[in-house]
Amino acid sequence: MVKKLQHRFIAITTLAITAVMMVLLAVLNIYNYGATYSEAYRILRFIADNEGEIGEPDEQIHIEHALDDEDNKDKSSNNYMPDINSALRSLIEGGSILDLTGENSYMIRYYSVIFDPDKNVSAVNIKHIASVDEDKAIEQATGLLSRTIHHGHFSDGTHIYTFINRRSANKGRIVVVMDSTRDIADATSIIRRSFLLGVLCLIIFAVIVTFLSKKAIAPMMRNMENQKAFITNAGHELKTPLAVIKADNEVLEMSSGANEWTKSISNQVDRLTVLVGNLITLAKMGELDKEDIHDIDFSECVQTAADNYKTIIKNQDKALETEIKNGIKVKGTKDGLTEIANILLDNAQKYCDEKGMIRVELTHTRKNSGARLVISNDYAEGKDVDYTKFFERFYRGDASHTTSDAGKSGYGIGLSMAEGFVEEFNGKIAADYHDGRISFTVIF
Numbered sequence: 001m002v003k004k005l006q007h008r009f010i011a012i013t014t015l016a017i018t019a020v021m022m023v024l025l026a027v028l029n030i031y032n033y034g035a036t037y038s039e040a041y042r043i044l045r046f047i048a049d050n051e052g053e054i055g056e057p058d059e060q061i062h063i064e065h066a067l068d069d070e071d072n073k074d075k076s077s078n079n080y081m082p083d084i085n086s087a088l089r090s091l092i093e094g095g096s097i098l099d100l101t102g103e104n105s106y107m108i109r110y111y112s113v114i115f116d117p118d119k120n121v122s123a124v125n126i127k128h129i130a131s132v133d134e135d136k137a138i139e140q141a142t143g144l145l146s147r148t149i150h151h152g153h154f155s156d157g158t159h160i161y162t163f164i165n166r167r168s169a170n171k172g173r174i175v176v177v178m179d180s181t182r183d184i185a186d187a188t189s190i191i192r193r194s195f196l197l198g199v200l201c202l203i204i205f206a207v208i209v210t211f212l213s214k215k216a217i218a219p220m221m222r223n224m225e226n227q228k229a230f231i232t233n234a235g236h237e238l239k240t241p242l243a244v245i246k247a248d249n250e251v252l253e254m255s256s257g258a259n260e261w262t263k264s265i266s267n268q269v270d271r272l273t274v275l276v277g278n279l280i281t282l283a284k285m286g287e288l289d290k291e292d293i294h295d296i297d298f299s300e301c302v303q304t305a306a307d308n309y310k311t312i313i314k315n316q317d318k319a320l321e322t323e324i325k326n327g328i329k330v331k332g333t334k335d336g337l338t339e340i341a342n343i344l345l346d347n348a349q350k351y352c353d354e355k356g357m358i359r360v361e362l363t364h365t366r367k368n369s370g371a372r373l374v375i376s377n378d379y380a381e382g383k384d385v386d387y388t389k390f391f392e393r394f395y396r397g398d399a400s401h402t403t404s405d406a407g408k409s410g411y412g413i414g415l416s417m418a419e420g421f422v423e424e425f426n427g428k429i430a431a432d433y434h435d436g437r438i439s440f441t442v443i444f
Helices: 002-049 063-076 084-093 134-145 181-256 260-283 298-315 334-351 414-424
Strands: 110-115 121-125 151-155 160-167 173-179 294-297 319-324 329-332 357-364 371-378 428-434 437-443
Touching (some): 002 151, 002 160, 002 173, 002 181, 121 134, 134 160, 134 173, 181 260, 298 319, 298 329, 298 334, 298 357, 298 371, 329 334, 334 371, 334 414, 414 428, 414 437
Parallel strands (some): 319 357
Antiparallel strands (some): 110 121, 110 173, 151 160, 160 173, 357 371
């Protein structure tokens, strides 16, 4: 129980920080990728406005001024569409810092092709790129000219290019294509490194949380241990007065004869004795050592429980149907596995409809690597029942928790005990309702 609570604390904490870190990394990398393309489009627009030329170094042209002029031109035309990425980049960075002077102008690898109004090639500029010849430039530019999208990127298998297709001064079109392989590679490298760094940080965080988890849940564990100790000690203390009351009641019956009062006292003492025993069992859940768990013949345990309840179910004018495959073994204790079957069968015979049928089915799981126990019964009133609460301690379907119905008397802790045993043996238990029948399924 302690380890399970500790593991759950570590898992929830790690998942929370993982979600936060993934969102943060995704936002940063999306912005970085967008900013890379946004900067490329700013440069391409500048080149297109200068008829495919960056300009000589001695002109001392700063791209910020040119882009401001170009943005003003675009705003005055009907085809102006706001560039959100550029706007965000300008807002955050205050504009491009690229100065197209000195050696910087030679670092941009691009080519341009100008088309006349009839879409014939009128000029080709490939002097700023070595990986593309004139024929290839014309071929690619012609293909880009036919696209409905006037800016974007494409790849020829070895290089990644960013392009723009705009109206030229001769009322034709100009296509400018820039080699963005290095910039995209840098952006991709940042993504890869940032996520690797994120994974490393998560591993470090998980290690730290693992070391600190015991201190974090220590107060809760002390409270749970105190509760368990109180229940165990109180249970043992109650056993003595209950035994005395039962003995005194038997003496009264021997001397004065049995009557309805002595029978009532005996019944209530028996019920309290069972309740105390169940509470002590619940308090000790999770204290089994690995040495106590062995391979147990689960088929034998289920068959024993079915034989024990066969007469009880028959006397209630109900039917019992069994399909128990022999030789199915699971890891656990014989008493615990038998108790699981007893609790589920006891619950089934209590809540089965009059003249209804109870079915016990034990088979291998689909992969034949475990066991699957299903105990079901007819239950016409189970349609609107909240089955998520069935395994809560002291939960009962009747809100009054009365015991007027002797056939359904109990304290609502049997299914909680069954769940505790199942989890102790690393299994799963669930309840569901279908076609007028309620089923409890246990899988090991």
